[in-house]
Structures are given as C-alpha cells and as structure tokens.
Amino acid sequence: MASDRAKLAVLIVGYRNPDDIQRCLRSLAASHWQDFEVFVCENGGKEAFEALAAALICQERMLTRLQDEDDVFDTPGGRFSSVIKCRYQNRAVAVRLGLATDNLGYGGGINAWLERLLDTRGWEAVLVLNPDTEVHESCLTEFMAKADQGFGMIGGTLVFDHAPERIINYGLQWSPVTGRVLAVGRNSAVGTSPTAEVLSRIDSISGACVLVTRAFIEDVGLMAEDYFLYMEDIDWGRRRGKHRIGFAERAIIRHVGGTAIGSAIDPRQQSFLSVYLSARNSILFARRWAGRRWLLHLGWGLLHAVRFAAIGAPLSAKITLIGLKDGVQGKSGKPGASVRLPQPR
Structure with a gap:
C-alpha cells in the first residue's frame, strides 16, 4: 500500500454545493505549484455525493476517474462510507472525493482527511480551503514559500468575489471582553500587508483559506469539532503555542462566502x-x-x-x-x- 503523499494536501469540505467545488477545483488546476493533492469531504449525503461526482467526472468534465486502489486513501472506512479517486485531465494531480458517514460539520470534515494524513509520510503542509473560493495560479507557491520561512499558520490576500480589489481580512481577532470577532484589515486595498504590530494582534487566520504545516498539526492537534461550524478556526489559532502566524501577500484568494449555510452580510x-x-x-x-x-x-x-x-x-x-x-x-x-x-x- 502506497503511503507517501505530495508535499501539499488541499482539503475542501462541501455541503450540497457542487458548482462551488467545481469552480474551486478549476482554479486549483491552474496552479503553478505541482506537488499537491486534493481531498474533498462531502457532508451532504449520498445523493449530494453522486451529484458532485457527476458534476466533476465525465468525458467533458475536468476530472478522470481512476480505478486503482493501491493507496489506503482510496478505500472506504472510518468516517468515509465511499471514496472516489480521480485526477485532473490536464495534469497528474490526484483528487479524492469522500462521502462522509454523517454531516461532520466543518472541523469534522477537515479532520476526517487529516486523521488519514497523519498516518502517512511525505506531506509538509495542509491548505484548508472553503469550496466557494478561487485561488490565483501562484497562490500555492506563495503559501509554501512562506511555510519555508518557519511560519506555522499562514493566510493570504483573501478578497471579496464581487470586489476583488478589497481584502476581506488579514486574519481574525477575538475580544475576550465582548466576544466580538474582528476581521482585521477588512476592506483594505489589495497590495497592502499587515504591519508586524497588527499581525501580532491576530488570533487566527480565517478558515476560509488557511495553510498550516505538519509540525503545527502534530503539536496543536486537529480542528475542534464541537462547534460544528464557526469558531473552529479561531480556536485552532489560539491553541497554536510557539507556531507563528504569517501572511503571504501575493497569495490571492477570491471568496464568495456563505453559499452553503447562508451567512449573508445583511x-x-x-x-x-x-x-x-x-x-x-x-x-x-x-x-x-x-x-x-x-x-x-x-x-x-x-x-x-x-x-x-x-x-x-x-x-x-x-x-x-x-x-x-x-x-x-x-x-x-x-x-x-x-x-x-x-x-x-
């Protein structure tokens, strides 16, 4: 059974939103970075899983289904009742679709794949990515370069899909007095970076797009699952201990936001x-x-x-x-x- 992984694992949790995932995967397919794999967890049940596979796999689609099962990742078990192994039609990058045994929530969907990753060699970092995001072609390269500088939790230039010249946030800051979560740098112009003082106030990178290193996960642990959705990213960041937060300015990510749960700004x-x-x-x-x-x-x-x-x-x-x-x-x-x-x- 093969056990070596690509250097970067990209983890995506979906819930009955195949169009979002298709768009996200298409953006990843254009990445300059070569050494990565994609792992999708579908939380929406069997029908949603079948709809996702149908949207992604066929002669006219972006993925080709692979029949070999020479890797422990390709078999059902644990928190996945079904796994489909694919690869991009235009490049040798594996994409796995996993059907969760239940709606595991966001943290649970991420952890279902992380639990398998922790038992394998080779990978150096994980990029947690919302399905309603699109990454710039240099995004993965910029993230991995920042990780090489010794940062354990890294964010990029997360921008509004409808206003890509404006930043959604550099990261998140939680107030122990009011409990308010502040989107640090919200509406800043693209091309700006947080100062060292601002970066020091950030508790966590937004779970919409966050890269964490293997050392971070092995020291800090998995995402908290008891929240189901919301706050698990800030909890992860506040547990980071010695691991520094970094910001990759040239890693551009467009984010729609709230497509699966309806978390509108209004x-x-x-x-x-x-x-x-x-x-x-x-x-x-x-x-x-x-x-x-x-x-x-x-x-x-x-x-x-x-x-x-x-x-x-x-x-x-x-x-x-x-x-x-x-x-x-x-x-x-x-x-x-x-x-x-x-x-x-």
Whole structure:
C-alpha cells in the first residue's frame, strides 16, 4: 500500500454545493505549484455525493476517474462510507472525493482527511480551503514559500468575489471582553500587508483559506469539532503555542462566502442555522477561553437578539436566544432534532 503523499494536501469540505467545488477545483488546476493533492469531504449525503461526482467526472468534465486502489486513501472506512479517486485531465494531480458517514460539520470534515494524513509520510503542509473560493495560479507557491520561512499558520490576500480589489481580512481577532470577532484589515486595498504590530494582534487566520504545516498539526492537534461550524478556526489559532502566524501577500484568494449555510452580510438575510450557530458557539468559545467573563459575552449576545428584533427580524431574535441558551447549557456539535430551525423564505 502506497503511503507517501505530495508535499501539499488541499482539503475542501462541501455541503450540497457542487458548482462551488467545481469552480474551486478549476482554479486549483491552474496552479503553478505541482506537488499537491486534493481531498474533498462531502457532508451532504449520498445523493449530494453522486451529484458532485457527476458534476466533476465525465468525458467533458475536468476530472478522470481512476480505478486503482493501491493507496489506503482510496478505500472506504472510518468516517468515509465511499471514496472516489480521480485526477485532473490536464495534469497528474490526484483528487479524492469522500462521502462522509454523517454531516461532520466543518472541523469534522477537515479532520476526517487529516486523521488519514497523519498516518502517512511525505506531506509538509495542509491548505484548508472553503469550496466557494478561487485561488490565483501562484497562490500555492506563495503559501509554501512562506511555510519555508518557519511560519506555522499562514493566510493570504483573501478578497471579496464581487470586489476583488478589497481584502476581506488579514486574519481574525477575538475580544475576550465582548466576544466580538474582528476581521482585521477588512476592506483594505489589495497590495497592502499587515504591519508586524497588527499581525501580532491576530488570533487566527480565517478558515476560509488557511495553510498550516505538519509540525503545527502534530503539536496543536486537529480542528475542534464541537462547534460544528464557526469558531473552529479561531480556536485552532489560539491553541497554536510557539507556531507563528504569517501572511503571504501575493497569495490571492477570491471568496464568495456563505453559499452553503447562508451567512449573508445583511443580518435580515442570514439563515436561521447561521444565526443559531453564531449565538451558541460564541458562548461555547467564551466558556473555553474567557473564564468567568463568559457571562459578559452572554450579555452581548442578548443585545444581539434585541438588535434582530429592532430591525424587524423577530424569528432571528428567537433563534439567537435558543442558541445562547444551548451554549450556556454546553450543547455542542451538530444541532439536534430538538432544535427546530425554520428556513428563511
């Protein structure tokens, strides 16, 4: 059984969004960096997995299916009930599609592949990439060059898809007083970089696109899965210990944002699942990292519910209160069947 991996593993978690994944994979196919593999986790069930495979694999598509199973990565087992091994039609880069046994959440989907990677040799870094992103052709090269400088967690120039001249953030900063997560450098012009002082305030790189080295993962551990979605990236960054955060200015990544869960910028358009997880996880995170000050965060959360009510979104206010309550009670992971989350019209 083969066990050596390419130097870089690109990990993508999808949820019933094959068009996003197709666009993301197409951008990766144009990369100047040669030595990488792609691992996709589909969290949306068997039908979604079949739709994803159909969108990516056929004579007219970008991937060719491979029948050989000479690698432990090509067999189902663990948290994957099915694995399809492919490669790009125009280059010898492997792309594996894995069907998760359940909706594992974002951290769980990443960890399902990381657990296999940790048992193999060769790879030096992992790029965690949202499916609704597109990377510039030099992006992977720039990330790996920064990793060679000794940085353990690295971000790039993450830009708005609709306004690619503006930066979404350099990284994320969490306030232990209010619990607010600040997108550092938001709306800065492309071509700018954070100063050393600004970089020192960043707690984590956004999980939309973050490269971490093998040493980082072996020292810090896997992503936290109890959040299910949101806050796992900041948690990972705050656990980094001796590993430095770096910024690769010339690594350009376009990001749409919120295509799978509906986390719109306008709070009146935000999906109820996004509202619930944002509220619940803010408390779970605060209880882990803020000590007794988590009660202050609860107060800010209640004000957030009042804000929803004030702007004419009473159901979002109600869902916020449910999320805060569940956070106080320590409920974590995938929202249970007892949590009734109506979908926005």
